[in-house]
Amino acid sequence: MDGIDIAGAINQYGFPIIATLGLGYFIFYIWQWVTEKVDPVIEESHMTLIGLIDRIRMLDNDLIRIKTKLDMILEQQENAKKRANGIINTDANSKSDDST
Numbered sequence: 590m591d592g593i594d595i596a597g598a599i600n601q602y603g604f605p606i607i608a609t610l611g612l613g614y615f616i617f618y619i620w621q622w623v624t625e626k627v628d629p630v631i632e633e634s635h636m637t638l639i640g641l642i643d644r645i646r647m648l649d650n651d652l653i654r655i656k657t658k659l660d661m662i663l664e665q666q667e668n669a670k671k672r673a674n675g676i677i678n679t680d681a682n683s684k685s686d687d688s689t
Contacts, residue, residue: 599607 595607
């Protein structure tokens with residue numbers, strides 16, 4: 590075998606030393622994988638998330654504006670119906686005539 594002889598290394602250096610080296614390599618491999626593969630994807634997802642949050646805020650503002658306009662229209666329609674039924678007196682002179 591030209592590869593690494595694990596049994597011979599354990600016999601020569603002991604299991605704790607070989608296990609420590611193996612775990613050290615594992616940690617190094619995971620660190621490289623996270624920094625090269627995962628971090629760029631997370632950064633891209635972060636920018637996408639910021640864009641989506643901005644769009645949600647714009648939609649929320651649009652909904653508030655639309656609700657305000659709708660409330661004004663409904664109030665104007667209600668006032669128009671009251672005026673047509675004679676509930677609201679639109680003539681300002683009639684108020685001054687009533688007070689004398």
